Amino acid sequence: MIAKDKICAVAAAADALGMWKQLARALRVTQTVELRLDWLSGDEEIDRFLARLAKRPPRRATLIATCRRREAGGKFRGTIARQLVHLAAALRSGCAWYDLEIESSSLCPPELLDVLLGEGRRIASAHFFQRSPKNLRRVAADLGRENPDAIKIAAQCDSLARSIEVLRLARGRTASRTPIVAVPMGDVALPARVLALREGSALAYAPVGNSTAPGQVTLDEMKGLYRADQLRRKTRVYGVIGNPIGHSLSPVLQNAGFQARHIAAVFLPFLVRDLRDFLRSVEPLGIAGFSVTLPHKQAILRHLDDCDPMAAAIGAVNTVVVRGGGKLYGYNTDYVGVLRALGRRIPLRGSRALIFGAGGAARAVAYALAESGASVCVCARRAKAAKALARAVGGEVVERSRLQREFFDAIINATPVGMHPAADRSPLSARELNCRLVFDLIYRPRVTKLMQLAALRGIETVSGVEMFLAQGTAQWEIWTGERAPLEAMRRAVLRALTREEKMVRR
Ligand code: NAP
Secondary structure, X not given: OOOOOOEEEEEOOOOHHHHHHHHHHHHOOOOEEXXXXXXXXXXXXXXXXHHHHHHOOOOOOEEEEEOOEHHHOOOEOOOHHHHHHHHHHHHHHOOOEEEEEHHXXXXXXXXXXXXXXXXXXXEEEEEEOOOOOXXXXXXXXXXXXXXXXXEEEEEEOOOHHHHHHHHHHHHOOOXXXXXXXXXXXXXXXXXHHHHOOOOOOOOEEEEOOOOOOOOOOOHHHHHHXXXXXXXXXXXXXXXXXXXXXXXXXXXXXXXXXXXHOOOOEEEEEEEOOOHHHHHHHHHXXXXXXXXXXXXXXXXXXXXXXXXXXXXXXXXXXXXXXXXXXXEEEEEOHHHHHHHHHHHOOOXXXXXXXXXXXXXXXXXXXXXXXXXXXXXXXXXXXXXXXXXXXXXXXXXXXXXXXXXXOOOEEEEEEOOOOOOOOOOOOOOOOHHHOOEEEEEEOOOOOOOOHHHHHHHHOOOEEEOHHHHHXXXXXXXXHHHHOOOOOHHHHHXXXXXXXXXXXXXXXX
């Protein structure tokens, strides 16, 4: 064991004060902190920071000193001798551990390391920022020969399959039972990074401030959102697949539900460029279900063993349940989301609703409305797409030029026009809004330009947040078989959106 707190915060700043502040912030979350001395701007700044640390070493913390040279992917420009001098000073200042990369250790006589750094405990590390050797076990064996106290292997992964190979390192043990730290790097590997502790890795790194390696998860996310240190082998894994996926709010929504109900499950964002690579990882990662977003909502249908009839009719799946034997079953909860968000506000049966747009979301809206007995009108910039959708649900096409003269019970925007960062745009003009209610599927921002125009005309509005919450809580219920803790999930999403909106205003 390296430390009791297995989430290791990474403090990395250019000046001593910044580093000190990061250390203080890190200690509020975890008592294990790696100090990246190589990020400090030079020898003087390293000395200044270590002098401060020596004066006030945090008592309960396990500190790991790293001064990685540029040759090994770090920022330190000095010689190996200088690197060792800094590491020795760090040990005297309160660090119990130091990390020494193979590029340096292989050039140092072991006796020298013993004399200079003998009082500290060593993590022998190897980093592969581009290509990594096929046989990572051999790398672990080579590192083990240096007789370190722990071994760390960080490897760039361009697929989930490769991330799983890196994780497997953590499951195996070396002959000497030396703890292993497995670090899958890269944006595709982010879920594996979070799952590393569950697989037996001795640590999982997370930056306090700037990212220090590709595909990192911030400290707050690692601890608060994913609870990486509480994941056990029996923890169920869920996720959302898409490309891009970085801005998905689904992890916030779903994890809030699991936490509120004390369910041993975690929900992770999977950046999926290659659907087959993801599907092959379902069994080894123990994935019990997943959400599907753009661009995979249609493509996933080909890989399902079975599908809910409504999802098949819509031609898109946003929810998959993994059943016994790895069988995949698909649903569409966008459809449920529309019904819950809209059905609460107006009686749908017998109403007349206009859908603006004819893409994937418009299809879910159209089927939901038609199924509830509304008369569906479709208006889209491509006449052919509008006609096909209207025909599919027994509705009619309404030309754009007729909007100023027609009246609807509801107008639904199913285009991305008005979405952040182009939030000053509206898909329709004020004069085209002749209706009782406007429902904008967009949820960034929460109040769109279209909703503002509607409100000025005294028209009731519904935000896309309502649909997002409704489709997401329906997914949660499908996966868990329990009633979703709606308030906790809503609060988490609204808090995240408020935070984002504040950042945008800054
Ligand atoms: P999509 O499949 O790409 O369809 C977009 C539709 O908008 C297409 O009909 C497209 O027309 C049309 N469009 C795009 N730009 C336009 C413009 N400048 N003027 C007029 N029409 C335009 O996307 P989607 O999956 O349906 O998503 C649509 C919106 O719904 C997105 O903003 C998405 O974030 C939102 N959404 C929200 C939720 C939720 O839970 N709240 C769920 C799903 C989707 P062309 O075919 O001619 O390009």
